[in-house]
Amino acid sequence: xxxxxxxxxxxxxxxxxxxxxxxxxxxxxxxxxxxxxxxxxxxxxxxxxxxxxxxxxxxxxxxxxxxxxxxxxxxxxxxxxxxxxxxxxxxxxxxxxxxxxxxxxxxxxxxxxxxxxxxxxxxxxxxxxxxxxxxxxxxxxxxxxxxxxxxxxxxxxxxxxxxxxxxxxxxxxxxxxxxxxxxxxxxxxxxxxxxxxxxxxxxxxxxxxxxxxxxxxxxxxxxxxxxxxxxxxxxxxxxxxxxxxxxxxxxxxxxxxxxxxxxxxxxxxxxxxxxxxxxxxxxxxxxxxxxxxxxxxxxxxxxxxxxxx
Numbered sequence: 001x002x003x004x005x006x007x008x009x010x011x012x013x014x015x016x017x018x019x020x021x022x023x024x025x026x027x028x029x030x031x032x033x034x035x036x037x038x039x040x041x042x043x044x045x046x047x048x049x050x051x052x053x054x055x056x057x058x059x060x061x062x063x064x065x066x067x068x069x070x071x072x073x074x075x076x077x078x079x080x081x082x083x084x085x086x087x088x089x090x091x092x093x094x095x096x097x098x099x100x101x102x103x104x105x106x107x108x109x110x111x112x113x114x115x116x117x118x119x120x121x122x123x124x125x126x127x128x129x130x131x132x133x134x135x136x137x138x139x140x141x142x143x144x145x146x147x148x149x150x151x152x153x154x155x156x157x158x159x160x161x162x163x164x165x166x167x168x169x170x171x172x173x174x175x176x177x178x179x180x181x182x183x184x185x186x187x188x189x190x191x192x193x194x195x196x197x198x199x200x201x202x203x204x205x206x207x208x209x210x211x212x213x214x215x216x217x218x219x220x221x222x223x224x225x226x227x228x229x230x231x232x233x234x235x236x237x238x239x240x241x242x243x244x245x246x247x248x249x250x251x252x253x254x255x256x257x258x259x260x261x262x263x264x265x266x267x268x269x270x271x272x273x274x275x276x277x278x279x280x281x282x283x284x285x286x287x288x289x290x291x292x293x294x295x296x297x298x299x300x301x302x303x304x305x306x307x308x309x
Contacts, residue, residue, distance in 0.1 A: 001167040003194060006058050007033040008265035009242035010273040012051035014077040014309075016173065016239050018196060019062045022165040024137025028066040029161065029171055031059045031085070034077035035295075036243075036277050037308035042290075045283040048276045049291025053298055056084045063089050068136075070129070071097040072173035073149065073158040074108040074115060076309040081115045083299055083306065091122045096129040096141070098159050103130070103146035105156035130159055140164045144189055150176035150201070151213050162190030168231065170195040176209075176240055177201070177217030184220065187227045194234050195224065196265075199241025202250060203278070222255050229257045238265045245278045 001022045007015030015033035019026075033055045035044040044052075063069070069090060071079050081087075098104070100112030120126060127134075129143040142164070146157035158173040170192035175183050177200025200217035201209050225232060235256065241247060242264060251262055266273040276283065295307055 001163075001165050001169070003167075003169060003268075004062065005196070005236065005265040005269050006031075006062060007055040008238040009240075009275060009277060010238050010264035010266035011055065011269075011271070012048065012274040012276040013055050014239075014277070015055065016078065016171075016196070016198065017055070017059055018171060019066065020163055020169065022136075022139040022163070024165075025068055025139045025141075026066045027068045027070065027141070027163065028059075028063050029070045030072055030078040030173070031063050031066075031069060032076060032078055032080040033059065034075075034309050036280075039277055040281045042280050042284055044291045044295070045276070045280055046287065046289040046291040046294065047283055048280070049294040051274070051276060052295070053084070056080075060085055060089055066093060068141075069093045069095050070141075070161060071095065071115070072161070072171075073098050073156060074100075074104075074111040075155075075174070076306070078173070079111075079115055081111065081118055086300065087118050087122060090119055092124045093122075095119055095123050095126045096134065096143070097126060098157070099128045099130045099146070103157040105153065108156040138165055142190070144185065147173075147175060147182055147185070148180045149174045151179040151209075151216075160186055160189065162192070164190075167193045169193070170197070172197045174198050174239070177214070178220030178224070179213040179216040184223075187220075187224050190228075191231050192228055193231055194236065195228065195232060196236045196238075197221070197224070198239040199237045199250070201240040201243065202246065203240075203244040218253055225254065225256050225260055229260070232257075232260050234268065235260060235262045236265055236268050237262055242273070242275055243277055245275065247275070
């Protein structure tokens with residue numbers, strides 16, 4: 001099995017875009033990416049805009065080769081309704097999607113219906129995946145029941161994924177570190193070799209994330225690692241957590257067994273991490289140029305014009 005991490009915060013964008021090739025299936029999880037509309041009171045820097053467009057090019061290249069497309073929820077960093085990706089590349093793909101009707105908040109429900117109406121003209125099949133399992137030759141894809149997007153359901157729900165073949169991969173989607181009791185279901189959900197985990201949004205500490213939330217997240221992450229200690233080799237801890245420049249100190253609080261590596265998505269791919277959003281203030285200090293015009297010019301004409309999530 002080959003795992004390619006295409007877009008994550010350590011790769012310069014908001015994303016968890018992940019391509020997996022097994023012996024019997026090519027699978028793309030959440031083929032999209034986005035940027036923070038404001039960080040430190042600043043819009044996206046020109047380097048962030050360039051990186052976003054590069055990631056979208058990489059997504060398109062791999063999406064063309066994908067037979068199965070998984071959408072874990074309907075935020076723009078996880079699905080693109082035709083803003084930057086030409087929907088025609090998804091022709092004859094099988095879509096495995098988060099239920100657009102149930103366990104979903106109003107905002108995501110509206111986006112889910114827009115996305116469904118876009119892909120239904122193109123897709124080979126569209127399957128609501130919540131709580132289901134799919135066997136493709138020697139590859140098994142198992143989906144969790146809906147889980148809160150973070151410590152509660154204000155931002156809606158997501159589905160996590162376990163893909164099993166010669167390697168077993170856990171993909172949590174946006175659980176924001178696992179600070180809800182409902183996330184404890186994932187501790188025994190997938191006996192993974194590779195766990196791709198969305199860490200806690202500590203950059204929001206004191207605003208919508210508290211010290212108590214962080215304690216719950218660290219307990220969840222340590223328990224997840226301990227429960228999978230017989231099989232787990234790598235934890236890719238990225239996404240929300242890597243919007244914080246204090247990432248390294250946070251990782252030090254985890255207690256992995258000796259054989260378990262904790263890495264960013266960039267490090268997993270053999271690259272140097274590029275936390276462009278967290279470095280936005282420094283980027284502007286070095287070069288005072290925003291990337292808004294570049295992004296607007298790159299948007300497809302048939303998009304709804306929404307530049308940010």
